[in-house]
Amino acid sequence: MLLSKDFLAGARACLPVAPGVAAFGVITGVAMVGAGLSPWLAVAMTVIVYAGTAQLAALQLFVAGAPLPVILFAGLVLNLRLVLYSLALAPHVTGLSRRRKLALSYLVSDNGYAHYAARYAGTPDTRSKIDYLLGACSAVWVAWHVGSIAGIAAGARVPEGWHLEFVVTLTFLALAIAVIRDRALAVAATAAGVTAVLAYPLPFRLGLIVAAVVGIGAGVVWERWTR
Amino acid sequence: MDALTAWVLILGLAATSLGARGSFILFLTRFEVPRPVQRALRFVPAAVFTALLVPELVFAGGTLRLGLDNPKLLAALVAAPVAWRTHSTTATILVGMAALLLAERYLA
Numbered sequence: 001m002l003l004s005k006d007f008l009a010g011a012r013a014c015l016p017v018a019p020g021v022a023a024f025g026v027i028t029g030v031a032m033v034g035a036g037l038s039p040w041l042a043v044a045m046t047v048i049v050y051a052g053t054a055q056l057a058a059l060q061l062f063v064a065g066a067p068l069p070v071i072l073f074a075g076l077v078l079n080l081r082l083v084l085y086s087l088a089l090a091p092h093v094t095g096l097s098r099r100r101k102l103a104l105s106y107l108v109s110d111n112g113y114a115h116y117a118a119r120y121a122g123t124p125d126t127r128s129k130i131d132y133l134l135g136a137c138s139a140v141w142v143a144w145h146v147g148s149i150a151g152i153a154a155g156a157r158v159p160e161g162w163h164l165e166f167v168v169t170l171t172f173l174a175l176a177i178a179v180i181r182d183r184a185l186a187v188a189a190t191a192a193g194v195t196a197v198l199a200y201p202l203p204f205r206l207g208l209i210v211a212a213v214v215g216i217g218a219g220v221v222w223e224r225w226t227r
Numbered sequence: 228m229d230a231l232t233a234w235v236l237i238l239g240l241a242a243t244s245l246g247a248r249g250s251f252i253l254f255l256t257r258f259e260v261p262r263p264v265q266r267a268l269r270f271v272p273a274a275v276f277t278a279l280l281v282p283e284l285v286f287a288g289g290t291l292r293l294g295l296d297n298p299k300l301l302a303a304l305v306a307a308p309v310a311w312r313t314h315s316t317t318a319t320i321l322v323g324m325a326a327l328l329l330a331e332r333y334l335a
Contacts, residue, residue, distance in 0.1 A: 023316065023317050024316060027316065027317075027320065035228065036228040037228055037233055038230075038233075041228075041230065041233045041234075041237070044237055045233070045236075045237045045240070048237055048238070048241045049237060049240040049241045049244055050241075050244060051240065051243075051244035053272075054240055054243065054244060055240065057275070057279055058236060058240055060279060060283070061279075062228065062236065064283075068232075068235060068236065068239065071236065071239075072236075072239040072240065072243060074275070074279075075239070075240045075243045075244075076243040076246075076247070077271060077275055078271070078272075078275055079243045079244050079246075079247035079248075080247065080268055080271050081268065081271060081272065082244065082247035082248045082250075083247045083250045083251070083268075084265070084268060085248065086247065086248055086249065086250045086251040086252050087250070087251045087259075089251070089252055090251040090252060090255075090256055093252050094256065101249075101252050101253055102249075102253070104248070104252055105245055105248045105249030105252050105253055106245060106248065108248045162324075162328070163324070163327055163328070163331075166299065166302070166323065166324065166327055167320055167324065169280060169283045169284065169299070169303070170302075170303070170306055170316075170319055170320045170323040170324065171316055171319075171320065172276045172277075172279050172280040172283075173280055173303055173306060173307060173310055173319060173323070174306075174310040174314075174315070174316040174319035174320070175272070175276045175316070176273065176276035176277050176280055177307065177310040177311050177314075178310070178314050179272045179273045179276065180273050184270075185269075185270065185273045186273075188270040188273045188274045189273040189274060189276070189277040190277070191274075192273070192274040192275070192277045192278040192281075193277040193278065193280070193281040194281075195278070196277070196278040196279075196281045196282050197281055197282060197285055197286075197291070200282050200286060207278075207282070208275075208278050208279065208282075211274070211277075211278035212271070212274045212275045212278050214274075215270065215273070215274025215275075215277065215278060216267050216270040216271060216274045219267075219269070219270035219273070219274065220263075220266060220267050220270065223266070
């Protein structure tokens with residue numbers, strides 16, 4: 001089962017992305033400490049939550065003074081893409097034990113899922129598929145934690161005045177530019193950015209939620225119009 | 228951040244990530260997401276990332292600062308082409324942090 005041939009094949013397939021995943025872990029580790037989490041709480045967060053972008057968004061909003069419900073809602077919105085993976089996996093996990101379903105519900109990550117989907121899209125052999133997916137996701141998990149714990153250790157040593165919180169902002173800059181791959185996505189991003197500025201005076205940082213909704217709506221409308 | 232706030236944040240976020248990953252694996256095993264919703268989900272990352280990003284760059288202490296004398300905005304403008312070219316988060320951060328430190332030193 002565990003450490004089967006397929007599990008190891010999945011883990012090996014994810015080796016090329018391991019440095020990138022670890023680097024993102026380092027960033028998140030530094031950011032957690034930068035936002036005022038003690039090193040142990042930062043480790044707890046990265047192990048228990050295990051969702052990098054949601055963690056970063058939550059930290060940024062926390063530092064900006066947003067209340068907890070808004071922070072959690074933003075985390076939920078950012079985790080919506082994981083719902084898509086869950087949906088795609090659902091038909092392949094019906095026969096699995098509850099323990100393996102739980103393991104998948106904790107372990108599935110962007111990179112792990114992407115490798116699985118690239119290799120096994122449309123293949124019926126469920127058993128080896130799931131082992132492969134677990135292997136890929138476990139490798140990503142290890143890379144992530146090596147990176148984030150290193151980042152937590154490093155972040156705790158960085159002097160004040162280095163603006164570590166700006167690391168989070170720059171991460172979202174890189175992520176935003178990376179995900180804008182066509183015009184409809186650019187429209188969604190622009191609408192969200194402009195709305196975020198206009199809606200900034202709203203209380204509780206609700207402007208973020210409003211901006212996300214307006215951005216998504218603008219993308220959908222644009223796509224429908226231009227087709 | 229005090230420990231209680233941190234734990235509420237950690238457990239709340241864990242519920243969103245476990246809930247999202249487990250949604251159809253553990254809970255709604257026989258449900259299909261309507262097409263329009265699937266289409267809309269595609270725009271979530273682009274919209275949320277920019278909504279998080281832009282206010283951090285253009286507001287300083289609650290006031291709008293769109294000029295190049297705003298160090299964070301300037302640093303982001305320097306880092307953006309790097310992000311565009313390299314698609315590397317690490318490179319974007321290194322260039323952006325260097326630009327911010329320089330801008331703070333020489334703009335003030």
